[in-house]
Amino acid sequence: MAFTQDILINWTPQETRVAIIEGGAVQELHVERTLERGLVGNIYCGKVARVLPGMQSAFIDIGLERAAFLHVADLHSEDHGNRGGRASDQPLPIERRLHEGQTLMVQVIKDPIGTKGARLSSQISVAGRMLVYLPQDDHIGISQKIGSPEQREQLRTRMQTLTQEASAADGRPAGGYILRTNAEDASDDDLRADIAYLRKTWSIIREQGLKSAPGSLLYQELNLAQRVLRDLVGDNTQSIRIDSQIQYEDLLTFGQEYTPSAMGKLALYRGERPIFDLYNIDQEIERGLARRVDLKSGGYLIIDQTEALTTIDVNTGGYVGARNFDDTIFKTNLEAAQAIARQLRLRNLGGIIIIDFIDMTREEHRDNVLSELRKQLARDRTKITLNGFSALGLVEMTRKRTRESLAHMLCQPCPTCEGRGQVKTARTVCYDILREIMREARQFNPREFRVVASAAVVEMLLDEESQHLAGLSDFIGKPISLQAEPSMSPEQYDIVLL
Template identity: 40%
Template sequence: MNQIIINVDKFQTRAALLEDGKASEIFIERDDEKKVNGSIFKGRVANVLPGMESAFVDIGLEKNAFLYVKDLREFEERYLDGIENSERPIEDILNVGDEVVVQILKDPRGSKGARVTTHYTIPGKYLVLMPNNDYVAISQKIKSSAERGRLEKLLTDIKPDTMGVIIRTAAEGKSELHFEREVEYLVKKWNEIESRITSAKAGETLYSDNELVMTVVRDIFSSKVDELIIDDEEKYWQILDYVSAFSENSLKTKIKLYDEEEPIFDAYGVSKQIDEALNEEVRLDCGGSVVIQRTEALVSIDINTGKNTGSMNLDSTVLETNLEAAWEIPRQLRLRNLSGIIIIDFIDMKSEEDKQKVLKELEKTLKRDRIKNNIIHFTDLGLVEMTRKRVGKTLSHYFQQECPLCQGTGKIKSKEAVSLEIISEIKNVATDRDISKVKLKLAKELSTFFKEVYREFMEVYLKSKRKKLVIEVDSSKEKNEYEIILEV
């Protein structure tokens, strides 16, 4: 059973896709962190970089957006001088201060600004409108050649001659009426955007992609979903109106309003599953485990047999654990929204047949992922290398922050290392004749360790320098924090 659970409150909107009770995707939109991916802005060129064939564009966000020359061609052809298939360098197209309309391809991330383009797209439930193109593209997930041909013919006849469309996976099996209504809606929306271009000021938003609730309804809610349950009445009626306009009436019966006292994410077990997804280790039903670690360069995934001792031989135990891991890993990638280069270290398998079974299970489960991914192969070291496209923020972004003590390393200095550091600092100042007392203010655990191991040594040392040692516990300090106070 597939369910969509939506929670709306004053500070954030959250949605979860459950597959047989297990969370596979989590979507979060907070009021102080609105999504900008897909939005169209009128920007002003802040800097042109000939050597990088790109420009920085001020679109009113904290950091300037990055525009490649290849992403500028359509704007050049339609709105600048009409040259088609131009290969002019970017410095011949844009100057500092020029105004350009851009759409965000990738959200700002870390120290990087947004990646923008002039290849505009306006998404609908079944189609994506391309205002500056005139061809029809079809989702690769639609496999039937007969269906692809039917859809291409339908949309070639329906779409405006000067515009193009991408036929989404959800369009499979849909009638001409669905497409006529959506093309009319999307063209109208683009005309509204284009009419504002001249009068808009630089930095102004011309179009924002739908907020989270309607995006989830548009992109995920389909005949494959058995229930959509939401705890906000206003949004509930909005969903009904949207479905009435663009989808089958049968979907309306699947939409339910939740009005119980218990928070909806708690009632459906989503909160607990989010907490579990923030841990590095995932326990498998067979007794094995999957350890997922994210680094700057890649995502590392390691599989262990753990408590799975098996009931037959070692090869069978290993295969059982690897197969379950191959099913669980794609769910965890979707749930945590991990992307980029992903390296999976399955437990070593001697049989080539067993390796292929594991790869097939991994490929089959990855097909459920809406985000583009690609398995490269088993490397010579026996690792599986794959990639997943970066879309949005990771789950941990919304629930975790860097540890102030370890700065993201996952480790802090040992009590021994900190104690020796304290001794070294004291020795550096002990020769000062004006100092009569050295006071140490230590975190409780560090204080206990220092007194047991080094107190006697330091008291003797400082006494030889005619100085006194005082050790105090400071409850405001954490772990291995300390302060040295020198008194005359």
């Protein structure tokens, strides 16, 4: 059964937040900050900064802080590519297709993540309401979610006729198109209007590209609120509520032109309570940043996100509700499968994901848990590949990553532990201090050593470690005084020579 969804948009001048509600629970969160807008879909006039033949890739300067990355697989075939333009020919290596200083029109396909720059493609696409325009290609693609083969072939035939009409009208090449899911029931007039809009947009981009300097932005993707109407609204959407009068009017103007079918669902929220309080969304955001996720049964998940991959560990916790241990494990894993699918969307976790379900002895239990996970993941708009249980009993999967996760967007590494997730104990810091005083005493001859450290460390040196401190003072023949500094973190200390 398909869940109906409600979309809530919370707008402030500095930030737009979108929550997608399905079955009364938050399933997805999208955040866009005015000063940190995502780059995916933006088109730039780039300049080749460096070609790396060994990696078959190049770094492209598009005016950002870090150079962006372009792999040979993302180069369009006409960019000094195949001889004669035949796809069957062996493509030329990147060093024969690009050279330093060359200008190139490129599009961002992945935002900068962590220390990595943006990922680029020279295969340009411009998204409309029902179509994606591929100005450098000539094929017609159909979304896999659109019905029967017969219907897909019908749509393809209609599109070929419409694109030839458009090409004959303005004398420019027809180009290629991909029909999005919401083109399934579109009329010829709807498709014709989208084609005209996309061709006009591309014409402006191309003209800008001919006269702009390298590093210039030629086209910026729609803002988050506009993308909601274009990409996220479907037949199962019941309502779209936004809490800003100005943005509501802007969305009305935009929607009447590009998504008229969604206009009956758009409403201005006038309630006294903040719009996100309707479903306790701010609390859900806090839970979405936590390492531990509690399940209703008493079990829980532990989610650890690293640069290489994300691991999810399932634990029974206090759940003892089933008749026997096997059933307890099975029911916990089933509930975990549902929770994991939601957490992936809520936290926008991407890349490699390893799930460690509780070990199940029965094959049918493993099959049922995997089937439930597949069923829940089918609601995800993001591309996912899911493998079965490995020899170690782990489930391996990937989820396409195109933007920062919720945690990376809203948080930064802890300055105290520097991202390790733990700090040294007070006793460990005490012993570091004692060793450092010994080292300093061999090189210098001060009147006194003063230790400045956190209150917990100073307290331990005065109490449990006082004997060792006194023994060291006798050994070096110098007094050692202590000073607590509240602003210091547990690992910080300073040794002052007086």
